[in-house]
Amino acid sequence: MTAVDRRGVIGVATAAISAAGLPSANAQEKTVTGQKCLLLGPDGELADAIAQDLTAAGGSVKRMLPDAATEDAYKAALANEAADIIVNLVMPEANGAFGDVDLPGFRRVMEATYIRTFLAMKYGIPRLRAGGGGRFITVTSNAGRRGASGAVAATAATNGIMQMTRCATLNCAAKDDNVRVNALMVGTGSAAEIASAVTFLASEAAIFYTGILLQLDDGAMS
């Protein structure tokens, strides 16, 4: 079974991500100086932009995508990783409406996003704790905010990811482990604009922020 949509950001549910964009304003400032950033997600323009922005802001970035959405794969991949910031990049594909999507198609999106988020949290957050704390930032689609037509699986997956983010926030806060858990819910924006928001959530000044589901949608939800 295909574990992840290798198309990266193309075909993102409800999201219109364009190549054009501003160079990140905060990349000029070293807001993540010395932070070890682990970018979990498929290669593509968005991963490139996030890695570039975090690097420009002073972080060191390692990119990886565990081979499969399985416990073994994530456990093995993350066992020895040291990280201060984990970016969990799980943009879903929009693969159809009810009536069009079969279970394998539904499962493919769920594995690539929902299951991978669970695994990244389960095996990634302990790595942040091991270093005394850190930031876990999920980047996904805003489909789950309201529902998106033609994207059953993406809507289910991303709304579930929102709740996982809230649960992980509360788990970490209760442990006083200095781990912050936030998610960027993308509806629209260039790769550079998305990357800028990730760097904002990763910045030293965002130390208090946790449990935030940050909506990047040019006002669409208002």
Add this chain to the structure above:
Amino acid sequence: MSAPVTMNATAEQASRVGSLKGKVALLTGSESGIGQTCALAMSRAGATIISTGRSEQGGSLSARGAGLLKGRELEPGSETVRQVRDQGGTADYIKLDVTVEQDWIDAVAIIEKQFGRLDILLNNAGNTTGGALEDTDMDTVLYMMRLNIEGAFLGTTHAWRLLKKSKGVVLNMNSTAGHYGSAGGFAYPASKGGMFGLSKAAALDGKPFGIRSISLHPGSTWTPGMARARKLTEQDFVAGIRKTRSMPLGYPLYPGDVATAVVYFASDAARKFSGIAFNIDGGMIAR
């Protein structure tokens, strides 16, 4: 006792999350507390600061009347102006009561004449009251409405023309009370709920003009003013949050944490953010 430094952002750290170079910012409630820290952070990020308050200050623009530039050498009576200038920034003060429409008209006219532009409006002035529903009278409801809702309405309305030109942003200082009710407090959450609606409406109406509107929702934030109002020492405030976990993180919130969001969302890098509620509440919203 101060909170561990690593748990909160300073104004200097906040200033580095975005660039506000060349932008002119009008702030209300900026002579103390959260507003003052926002002014200092925004200034460090490059913005020209127009601080406002209800008192007539010795060095204020409005005090000098239509002459504007006359008397620029006067020592500013505004504490925020003094602090911004001390750190090398540009700032002025205009007397403005957010509930008085003419004050807004005058302030915007002064800013247009003096600076020729307005890029950022921070509707920060506000206040809170206690009292359960059955103990709340009409005067209290009207006071909260005028200050927290109409104040933001008047500011947004009168700044609109200049914000259209600059494709500017309105930042509305809301509260966790904009999402949650509280037993024993009726009029304040009611007004903050209304203010959130106003912020979303501004996002929709502003979109054709490139005007953005962002609602910021901090939890209980340590400021000297809050300390006076609640007769709390900082130590007691910190201990209370540690104990009750009113914010799940269990750490107090300081003005720099709010200023961080203000700087980022006011910057051009955040130009696709509008109509949102940004919660600065140590995970309260997750619960």
